[in-house]
Amino acid sequence: MPTRTARTAWNGTLQDGSGQVELTSSGVGTYEVSFPKRAADESPGTTSPEELIAAAHTACYAMSLSNEIAQLGGTPQALDVTAAVTLGADPNGGFAITGIKLTVEGEVEGLDAAGFDKAAQAAKVGCPVSKALSGTTITLEASLA
Numbered sequence: 505m506p507t508r509t510a511r512t513a514w515n516g517t518l519q520d521g522s523g524q525v526e527l528t529s530s531g532v533g534t535y536e537v538s539f540p541k542r543a544a545d546e547s548p549g550t551t552s553p554e555e556l557i558a559a560a561h562t563a564c565y566a567m568s569l570s571n572e573i574a575q576l577g578g579t580p581q582a583l584d585v586t587a588a589v590t591l592g593a594d595p596n597g598g599f600a601i602t603g604i605k606l607t608v609e610g611e612v613e614g615l616d617a618a619g620f621d622k623a624a625q626a627a628k629v630g631c632p633v634s635k636a637l638s639g640t641t642i643t644l645e646a647s648l649a
Contacts, residue, residue, distance in 0.1 A: 512537065525551065542591070554601065558587040561633045565606060568634075569627035576623050578615035582649070583608060604642045611649045620648050 508530075514523035514537075522538040541547035542554070562585040570580045585608045592602035606628060612620055624646035628634055634642055 525556070552591075554589040554591050557601070557633075557637070558589040558604075561587040561589070561604065561606065561631070561637070564631045564633035565608070565627055568631040569608065569610070569623060572623035572626045572630070573610075573612055573615060573620070576615060576619050578619060578623070579613040581611040581613060583610045601637075601640050604637060604640055605645070606642060607645045609647050609649050615648075617648050621646050 509528045511526045511528050512523050513526075515521055518539045522536065524534050525537055526534045535551040536549060537552060538550055541550040542552040565587070566583050566585045569583055569585070573580045585606065588605040588607075589601055590603045590605075591599055594600035608624055610620055610624075615623065624644060628642060628644045
């Protein structure tokens with residue numbers, strides 16, 4: 505199985521510094537990061553580790569869910585997956601990812617709402633990114649369109 509890589513070049517202190525995250529395996533982009541924007545409600549023009557985790561989780565979850573739907577005899581027509589990754593205070597000091605909320609709406613042939621929910625729950629557990637983030641509470645809202 506492949507290994508994917510990314511690189512961050514950082515300059516300065518936590519509060520005054522900034523960096524650039526480069527997706528080196530794919531070469532599809534370089535993105536600005538900074539801690540003050542990471543900790544702010546709005547962060548125009550920059551990304552954050554939490555946003556990158558959310559992106560990874562939605563992509564992985566969508567792939568896993570499409571497989572689970574097929575395993576149950578359904579055919580996914582469209583899946584719209586959102587992940588909200590929350591950064592908060594760590595009771596042991598510093599910061600931590602305090603939760604992830606996955607939301608999925610699907611258009612699926614061959615499964616009713618109960619079947620879709622079964623597939624959605626299985627994908628939440630089986631997705632490799634969910635497994636990697638198993639130390640964090642992950643919630644799921646799943647609905648058929």
